[in-house]
Amino acid sequence: MAANTDVGEDASARRDLAVRAAVEQGLVGGTDSAEPLTCLLDTAGIRASAAALTSAFAAALAPGTPVLHAFAVKAAPLVPVLRLLADAGLGCEVASPGELALARAAGVPAGRTVLDSPAKTAAELREALALGIAVNADNPQELARLDALVAQAPTGAPIGLRINPQTGAGTIDALSTATSTSKFGIALRDPGAREWLVRAYLDRPWLTRLHVHSGSQGVPLPLIAEGVRELHALAEEINTAAGRRQVDTLDIGGGLPVNFASDEETPRFAAYVAALREAAPALFSGAYGLVTEFGRALLAKHGLVLARVEYTKTTGSRPIALTHAGVQLATRTAYAPAAWPVRILPYDAKGAPKTGDPVAQDVAGPACFAGDLLATARELPLLAPGDLIGVPDTGAYFFTAHYGYNSLPRPAVHGFALTPSGEVRFSLARPAQDLPSIVTEAGGDFRDALL
Numbered sequence: 001m002a003a004n005t006d007v008g009e010d011a012s013a014r015r016d017l018a019v020r021a022a023v024e025q026g027l028v029g030g031t032d033s034a035e036p037l038t039c040l041l042d043t044a045g046i047r048a049s050a051a052a053l054t055s056a057f058a059a060a061l062a063p064g065t066p067v068l069h070a071f072a073v074k075a076a077p078l079v080p081v082l083r084l085l086a087d088a089g090l091g092c093e094v095a096s097p098g099e100l101a102l103a104r105a106a107g108v109p110a111g112r113t114v115l116d117s118p119a120k121t122a123a124e125l126r127e128a129l130a131l132g133i134a135v136n137a138d139n140p141q142e143l144a145r146l147d148a149l150v151a152q153a154p155t156g157a158p159i160g161l162r163i164n165p166q167t168g169a170g171t172i173d174a175l176s177t178a179t180s181t182s183k184f185g186i187a188l189r190d191p192g193a194r195e196w197l198v199r200a201y202l203d204r205p206w207l208t209r210l211h212v213h214s215g216s217q218g219v220p221l222p223l224i225a226e227g228v229r230e231l232h233a234l235a236e237e238i239n240t241a242a243g244r245r246q247v248d249t250l251d252i253g254g255g256l257p258v259n260f261a262s263d264e265e266t267p268r269f270a271a272y273v274a275a276l277r278e279a280a281p282a283l284f285s286g287a288y289g290l291v292t293e294f295g296r297a298l299l300a301k302h303g304l305v306l307a308r309v310e311y312t313k314t315t316g317s318r319p320i321a322l323t324h325a326g327v328q329l330a331t332r333t334a335y336a337p338a339a340w341p342v343r344i345l346p347y348d349a350k351g352a353p354k355t356g357d358p359v360a361q362d363v364a365g366p367a368c369f370a371g372d373l374l375a376t377a378r379e380l381p382l383l384a385p386g387d388l389i390g391v392p393d394t395g396a397y398f399f400t401a402h403y404g405y406n407s408l409p410r411p412a413v414h415g416f417a418l419t420p421s422g423e424v425r426f427s428l429a430r431p432a433q434d435l436p437s438i439v440t441e442a443g444g445d446f447r448d449a450l451l
């Protein structure tokens with residue numbers, strides 16, 4: 001317990017130092033001459049999460065068991081982030097040609113890359129097999145394509161099938177991948193599915209992996225672990241039928257939820273490993289290599305949005321702060337606020353934590369629709385123009401998943417780290433999108449195309 005609290009305090013202390021330094025160094029500010037919005041990533045925090053993941057599994061696995069922790073690129077598709085994680089020993093899970101291009105740009109080798117996605121084209125599959133990237137097929141039609149490709153050219157790429165264990169939903173419908181009708185993988189409990197799966201493996205000696213990804217935000221650990229137990233049981237059934245250890249690797253996906261309510265990092269990777277050991281102890285025996293695909297749990301706690309309060313007003317007796325952080329960065333929060341609440345940390349114009357009596361106020365973004373709110377009736381010291389708000393826990397699926405509404409630009413992302421003497425050192429990981437690039441992306445080079 002004490003250790004957990006210490007880590008949380010360390011991270012929040014680093015964050016406050018970084019906010020102050022970001023203002024001092026002109027990355028963001030309360031005055032008109034400064035940037036109104038920026039995003040920060042705590043590189044020490046990211047490294048600590050990668051180490052926690054690696055050591056939690058290493059502590060449980062039989063020595064020498066092959067394991068690949070592949071970061072789910074969609075959670076933070078930034079090349080410097082993938083590079084940092086690769087430096088910490090992680091690979092990449094990709095689900096589109098764009099994500100694969102990012103992983104390759106970061107220098108992640110094919111042998112440490114896994115390709116998922118429910119709609120891979122024949123060209124994507126051909127490229128993955130040629131490069132030696134692991135592929136998890138989603139459905140029987142994709143498997144038929146793989147049959148043809150493997151017949152054309154033998155491949156060293158490991159190939160598996162994704163199953164949907166149909167173990168049930170979490171609290172967020174849109175993120176529940178294991179309901180009876182979820183769109184991913186082969187539905188294990190549908191009539192005839194098990195028999196079809198075993199036959200599919202017996203007919204294809206090159207199918208050597210099984211994949212499940214049944215967790216996500218809002219899914220309790222025992223439910224995620226149940227999906228993995230189903231996966232392991234199916235692998236045993238296939239291997240018994242084959243009379244050999246045909247399935248040699250289990251890809252158990254990601255999906256560890258994140259605590260958005262405080263700085264405490266919970267649940268921890270070690271708690272997830274404990275839940276897995278309880279549900280499927282044989283998973284750790286060394287009989288199978290393991291692949292994991294965590295995204296949110298590695299990055300979320302280490303990202304911070306910093307935005308200026310541009311104006312404040314009162315409407316229908318409700319104080320409203322109009323800020324530069326809204327739906328373009330916190331898309332899910334704006335459209336589904338009950339499922340995706342975020343904390344708001346108030347800072348003054350110098351970047352010092354702002355104190356004062358709590359007043360219920362709305363925190364709004366810059367976009368032109370009424371639902372562009374980060375918080376409603378939130379008790380905070382009364383915000384004033386020139387103050388800053390921090391939105392923590394936004395390192396995954398928030399500012400790295402930009403939404404182009406109102407042609408709002410992608411903001412800059414700066415990594416930060418403390419030097420041994422306690423100074424904050426920033427390094428630019430992504431520049432802010434400039435206006436010419438917004439015009440180009442909006443067809444600016446084709447001005448007369450529709451005349």
Ligand SMILES: *Cc1c(COP(=O)(O)O)cnc(C)c1O
Pocket residue numbers: 072074075093116117213215216217253254255256293294295296297
């Ligand atoms: C999104 C996704 C992940 C990562 O999920 P997190 O909840 O971010 O850990 C892993 N694997 C697959 C197949 C995914 O679609």
